[in-house]
Amino acid sequence: MRIAELSRRSGVSIPTIKFYIREGLLPGGERTGPNQARYSQGHLDRLALIRALRDLAGLSVSAIARICAEIDRPGAAVLEQMAVVADALSGGDAAPAESPALEAALEDVRSYLEELGWKVRPEAPALLRLASALVTLRALYYPEMPAGAFAPYAKAALEIVTVELGERGALMLHEPALGLEGVVKGTILWEPVLLGLRRLAHEHVLGRR
């Protein structure tokens, strides 16, 4: 398709498409003449991913450019690409300053997940996020809080994810046809649902007393 059709079908303006190409977020089209290029479904998918990262995840153009560069690395498998996108979502907050308390919490979180039998990459940014939460909890509740305090949340998270990634839940997350932007949507869009329902469940359960 020509750039005009790419713009129409993606809902992204032509100047913005050209900007994304200049910044390296979007590969250029296949040259078909001195002033013409042809674009493909791959360009549409990439624009959808860029919009999801920008509008839903709130990432900057430079952050999105880094993600795209990693995804476009020759030989990157789909699961690796998905991990790149997922990591970008978990690493959105600035990394907390390293500290002995954070190191200890990170070690505790890793051991705890190992006990549970969860297989996750030791460098997954979400681990750092959890360790950072544990540091705060220890500071505000009691210093010896074990990572095992996460148990009810881990159980619930695993149940949710089993449904999300199951046959009937496939629509919501990681449906291959939804592409990499499906990872962004599936991860981010359901978070306010989960948090909102937890808050309402507090009201419901307290009110029953």
Added chain:
Amino acid sequence: MRIAELSRRSGVSIPTIKFYIREGLLPGGERTGPNQARYSQGHLDRLALIRALRDLAGLSVSAIARICAEIDRPGAAVLEQMAVVADALSGGDAAPAESPALEAALEDVRSYLEELGWKVRPEAPALLRLASALVTLRALYYPEMPAGAFAPYAKAALEIVTVELGERGALMLHEPALGLEGVVKGTILWEPVLLGLRRLAHEHVLGRR
């Protein structure tokens, strides 16, 4: 206690304490002389609540002042005070513009929770948050998405909250001794735990395939 001791025990500086009194967040002390006043445990509790709302929930001084005014309303019961604090946490985002799509989603969310037997106030801000999430999901997935798509999240939320508010989980949330700032901590501090574990569970379950 004198203001110096209140400052030392709360970790809030004397000028800040005086600022909070001027702005109506903190009641003045009991006058014991022309330049002296006595402060009580109630002042310590209030300062802890103010810090939690400011540092953990990121609320502005004027938002905190409104919350304090509601809490201090004569005759406010503890459960009402807790609802005021919880609502402030759910209403942090600007209310989305009213629209027919939002109205319809709100109606669907209310009916769905009614089916589940959840008793929540029809004006709870978390309902609006859920309806707003449903509007986004419908726009990005498919327009007829029913509120019943929330089912796995509602089930998980109820399980979590049953533990949180149970005997052994009382430490984490709504422990009366933790006071109203316990509501803020208990609500907010565990949210990154839940979201972080969901993200790691995605990695774990996808990796097993």
